[in-house]
Amino acid sequence: MGRVTTTRGNPGGPRPRRTAPARRHGGDAPAPVSQRREHLVRLAADLFAEKGFQATTVRNIAQEAGILSGSLYHHFDSKESIVDEILTGYLDEVMPAYRKVVAERGNPRATVEGLVRAAFASLAPHRAAVTVLQNDWSYLQGMDRFAYLADAEREAERMWVGAIKAGQAEGLFRTDIDPGLTYRMIRDTIRLAVRWAGPGGRLDTGALADHYVKVMFDGVNAH
Amino acid sequence: MGRVTTTRGNPGGPRPRRTAPARRHGGDAPAPVSQRREHLVRLAADLFAEKGFQATTVRNIAQEAGILSGSLYHHFDSKESIVDEILTGYLDEVMPAYRKVVAERGNPRATVEGLVRAAFASLAPHRAAVTVLQNDWSYLQGMDRFAYLADAEREAERMWVGAIKAGQAEGLFRTDIDPGLTYRMIRDTIRLAVRWAGPGGRLDTGALADHYVKVMFDGVNAH
DNA sequence: GTCTATATTCAGATAGAC
DNA sequence: GTCTATCTGAATATAGAC
Numbered sequence: 001m002g003r004v005t006t007t008r009g010n011p012g013g014p015r016p017r018r019t020a021p022a023r024r025h026g027g028d029a030p031a032p033v034s035q036r037r038e039h040l041v042r043l044a045a046d047l048f049a050e051k052g053f054q055a056t057t058v059r060n061i062a063q064e065a066g067i068l069s070g071s072l073y074h075h076f077d078s079k080e081s082i083v084d085e086i087l088t089g090y091l092d093e094v095m096p097a098y099r100k101v102v103a104e105r106g107n108p109r110a111t112v113e114g115l116v117r118a119a120f121a122s123l124a125p126h127r128a129a130v131t132v133l134q135n136d137w138s139y140l141q142g143m144d145r146f147a148y149l150a151d152a153e154r155e156a157e158r159m160w161v162g163a164i165k166a167g168q169a170e171g172l173f174r175t176d177i178d179p180g181l182t183y184r185m186i187r188d189t190i191r192l193a194v195r196w197a198g199p200g201g202r203l204d205t206g207a208l209a210d211h212y213v214k215v216m217f218d219g220v221n222a223h
Numbered sequence: 224m225g226r227v228t229t230t231r232g233n234p235g236g237p238r239p240r241r242t243a244p245a246r247r248h249g250g251d252a253p254a255p256v257s258q259r260r261e262h263l264v265r266l267a268a269d270l271f272a273e274k275g276f277q278a279t280t281v282r283n284i285a286q287e288a289g290i291l292s293g294s295l296y297h298h299f300d301s302k303e304s305i306v307d308e309i310l311t312g313y314l315d316e317v318m319p320a321y322r323k324v325v326a327e328r329g330n331p332r333a334t335v336e337g338l339v340r341a342a343f344a345s346l347a348p349h350r351a352a353v354t355v356l357q358n359d360w361s362y363l364q365g366m367d368r369f370a371y372l373a374d375a376e377r378e379a380e381r382m383w384v385g386a387i388k389a390g391q392a393e394g395l396f397r398t399d400i401d402p403g404l405t406y407r408m409i410r411d412t413i414r415l416a417v418r419w420a421g422p423g424g425r426l427d428t429g430a431l432a433d434h435y436v437k438v439m440f441d442g443v444n445a446h
Numbered sequence: 447g448t449c450t451a452t453a454t455t456c457a458g459a460t461a462g463a464c
Numbered sequence: 465g466t467c468t469a470t471c472t473g474a475a476t477a478t479a480g481a482c
Contacts, residue, residue, distance in 0.1 A: 050361070051361050051362070052361075054277065054278060055277060055361075055362065109444075112443075134357075135358060138273070138274050138275075138278075139274070139278065164443075167443075171445055172444070172445060173443050173444065173445055174437075174441075174443060174444065174445045174446070175445075176437065177434060177437060177438055177443060178434060181431075181434055182434075182438065182443065184415075184419060185412050185416075185435070185438065188411070188412055188415040188416075189408050189411060189412045189415075192407075192411040192412075192415065193408075195411075196407055208404075211400060211401060211404055212408070214397075214399065214400060215400055215405065215408065215439075215442070216438075216442060216443060217442045217443055217444050218397075218441075218442040218444055219438070219439060219440045219441040219442035220335075220387075220390075220396050220397060220400060220405065220439055220440055221332075221395070221396065221397070221440050221441055222394055222395060222396055222397045222398075223397070
């Protein structure tokens with residue numbers, strides 16, 4: 001609607017020259033097809049995990065790889081397609097893990113514990129995805145391309161809340177807590193763990209899961 | 224350093240004319256000094272609470288107020304000074320509340336419960352600050368101007384962890400959980416509640432605090 | 447597969463007229 | 465106190481040389 005199409009405008013201009021592209025191999029194997037691409041995704045993921053998707057620029061990613069930003073577009077359509085790959089990789093792991101736990105049809109306590117452990121287990125290999133889901137959720141929500149995120153979230157909620165309600169029905173869990181509220185508390189706490197289980201890797205997620213299961217089931221009170 | 228000073232460049236160009244600045248008074252009192260300013264801060268806060276600080280533009284804020292972005296700079300130095308005001312307002316409320324709870328020197332269980340309730344109570348009036356602290360923490364950390372955030376966080380951690388450790392020493396809390404880890408779990412879960420206690424205001428924070436205290440102390444298991 | 451060069455758009459911010 | 469007009473810088477992305 002009434003777009004102004006001035007043919008002017010050139011911010012940027014001559015950019016500072018870098019010294020050299022810092023090659024990191026001197027005649028390696030030809031690389032199957034997209035080993036280079038996967039490497040770039042991993043570099044991007046590290047940056048996304050540090051500061052989120054929106055806060056990371058394609059120049060950041062390119063610099064990390066020792067190339068210029070324009071060169072990234074030989075490998076990727078767009079910045080969005082990079083994060084798409086990262087998010088899809090996460091969901092392709094965690095959702096089947098959830099479904100497997102539910103399909104085992106153990107008692108609800110075992111199911112909830114299994115879900116907690118599955119969630120924690122997926123944190124370490126997918127820090128970037130989890131960080132992006134926290135930081136940039138509302139941004140991604142606005143895009144048709146990422147509608148699958150909300151779908152997955154709905155399915156996950158059904159599984160968790162179902163297990164909690166079943167546990168209440170069987171008298172395993174107290175009935176004076178709200179299942180939906182409890183699910184969100186649990187989910188959020190696990191996701192946030194990615195921040196301090198962070199790059200330093202000070203805490204392994206197995207130990208975190210143990211800690212969390214203890215507190216969640218029995219509370220902080222001494223018996 | 225070799226800046227290109229083309230005299231060109233005019234993104235924006237002729238902007239669509241708005242109909243009128245939507246005045247909301249027709250001869251009110253002269254307004255003490257900065258009633259207008261406070262109003263603008265509140266508008267900005269709503270936007271920050273929705274999508275964070277970095278994701279909100281000064282043009283967003285101005286549009287919400289029915290003025291142009293340049294006009295905002297009559298009231299504020301910069302976008303940062305707006306968020307500074309918001310964050311300061313939050314800390315000026317929550318930190319004294321924490322200190323008061325600790326100063327009462329009740330038993331550690333009462334102290335922890337008091338801290339939880341103080342934290343929840345501060346959510347509703349300061350949604351923007353809490354959202355910004357979550358979304359833009361790493362961005363703000365990099366700036367000297369916001370060093371006071373880390374200071375406050377350190378003081379808060381000392382109070383919480385102190386209460387948890389005291390409770391363990393008195394045999395009130397189980398000793399097989401890590402105080403620092405437990406504090407972060409609690410803190411993060413409370414902060415995240417701001418998202419779904421959100422704009423709809425579906426859940427009042429008093430009820431949330433009740434729910435949370437129950438689960439935290441006694442766990443989800445039935446007795 | 448990378449670089450050069452640049453288009454395009456949008457961000458925060460400013461000067462001065464009204 | 466707001467608007468007009470614009471600057472400056474930075475972001476995503478593209479075209480074509482090498």
